[in-house]
Amino acid sequence: MNIQSKSMLWAALFAAVVMPAAAKAPPEEVAKLGKELTPVGAIRAGNKEGSIPEWKPRPQGGPLKDFWPSYPDIEGEKPLFTITGKNVGQYADKLTDGHKELLKRYPESYRMNVYPTHRVANFPKEILDGSIVNAASSVMNGVDEPAGALLGVPFPIPQSGAEPIWNHKMKYRGNAFRRFNNQMIVQLDGKYTLTKIIEDVKFYYNNPAVKPALELKPGVASIKYVSEIVAPPRLAGTFILAHEKAGTGPQGRAAWLYAPAIKRIRRAPAVCCDNPYEGTDGHQFYDQVDMFNGVLERYTWKLVGRREMYIPYNSYRIAGNKVKYADIARPKHVNPELPRYELHRVWVVEADNLPNLRHTFAKIRFYIDEDSWSIVARDNYDHQGQLMQLQEGHLIYASNVMASTTVPEVIYHFNSGRYFVTAMANEDKPGDASMEFADSYFEPSSIQQRAAK
Structure with missing residues (x-):
């Protein structure tokens, strides 16, 4: 074999390792969507024990603005049981490693109140119908190169570990949104400091108002995002702008940062991966925002399968305006009386860091709700194999x-004992889904003009 032939062979072998062959969902599985499977791929029926009920989606209800989400049917429900450090062994097979660690570390104070399960997640009809179409046409040409999805969940019948992550990243969230995001770093004694952020987002993929529907593919902006830190004063006036795209390098995410000290907006390739998000003092990486976002290229991705788990669900109490931030913050962990846990089926995905693209987390295990494709928990491990963090989304x-959506989200840092809470609006305003943004609103020149005022 000559040198050229050997080079071609090695190139082909390398491509086979890092670029898995695209595979569509089997036709016999696609045929189940809208029948024994919901249109987005969840198992419609409950489990045989009856502890997980059949999917019964809630219809649309409520104005797009000045509306605090609620679920009156579950108000007043009492816990079925409570998981504590003493009885954790009975439920260990249905708990994340992070939750087991909290129960082990704080047996006298941490507990998980488990309530009856309700499966109410729903989507507009266009999203449900489009998800069925996508199942027969969408493929993954490498972990950051989806193709063939036009409207709806991209991969309702996942064939690889990357696909559930893309379902989470591209899940339907409306047409545009303004979120009041309050964050706190909580010390071991329960004292905390607050950061206030306003986030504006416009969705291009998975938006029924976009005509023709946008294909999810590299180089095309699927989401445009801008955040402004408004408090504390030392950080106020900081802006982050991002155009989220599939792909990597020049085709992938484009990001900019405006810092008041410099008074101009600059390209910010560091708005990525395990670089700390502005204002979090290192307690949240950029790719931990919204439980996970950004490129997948630093990991190999394994689809473990479905599993029944106790996860934070229907968490209207801790997310609502009747709870203050001081009610949430407690020493070592959030107030255990506020979260609500239920038994649900989740997709489990494991990500292992590639040696040539190092990340702070050597391994991540994701837990993704089958009904909404929302990541609701993740165990983050360091390069010594130790559990470093639990991240949970309510x-x-x-x-x-x-x-x-997950509000709030909590990151427990097991090395320091501190924890970080983000996506709180309790003492502010609910998210505003009535917003309309011109495309120019998300251009660097517009941010420069806003910041200069």
Whole structure:
């Protein structure tokens, strides 16, 4: 074999390792969508024990603005049981490693109240119908190169570990949104400091108002995002702008940062991966925002399968305006009386860091709700194999938008004992889904003009 032939062979072998062959969902599985499977790929029926019920989606209800999501049917429900450090062994097979660690570390104070399960997550009809179409046409040409999806969940019948992550990243959230994001770093004694952020987002992929529907593919902006830090004063006036795209390098995410000290907006390739998000003092990486976002290229991705788990769900109490930030913050962990846990089926995905693209986390195990495709928990491990963090998202279904989201999200740092809470609006305003943004609103020149005022 000559040198050229050997080079071609090695190139082919390398491509086979890092670029898995695209595979569509089997036709016999696609045929189940809208029948024994929901249109987005969840198992419609409950489990045989009856502890997980059949999917019964809630219809649209409520205005797009000034609306706090709620679920009156579950108000007043009492816990079925409580998981504590003493009885954790009975439930260990249905708990994340992070939750087991909290129960082990704080047996006298941490507990998980488990309530009856309700499966109410829903989407607009266009999203449900489009998801069925996508199942027969969407493929993954490498972990950051989806193709063939036009409207709806891109991969309702996942064939690889990367596909559920893309379902989370591209899940339906409305047409545009303004979110009041309050964050706190909580010390071991329960004292905390607050950061206030306003986030504006416009969705291009998975938006029924976009005509013709946008294909999810590299180089095309699927989401445009801008955040402004408004408090504390030392950070106020900081802007982050991002155009989220599939792909990597020049085709992938484009990001900019405006810092008041410099008074101009600059390209910011560091708005990525395990670089700390502005204002979090290192307690949240950029790719931990919204539980996970950004490129997948630093990991190999394994689809472990479905599993029944106790996860934060229907968390309207901790997300609502009747709870203050001081009610949430407690020493070592959030107030255990506020979260609500339920038994649900989740997709489990494991990500292992590639040696040539190092990340702070050597391994991540993701838990993704089958009904909403929302990441609701993740175990983050360091390069010594030790559990470094638990990240959990408290899931709610917002009936006014017909979308699910995690509010708040909590990151427990096991090395320091501190924890970080983000996506809180309790003492502010609910998200505004009535917003309309011109495309020019998300251009660097517009941010420069806003910042200069």
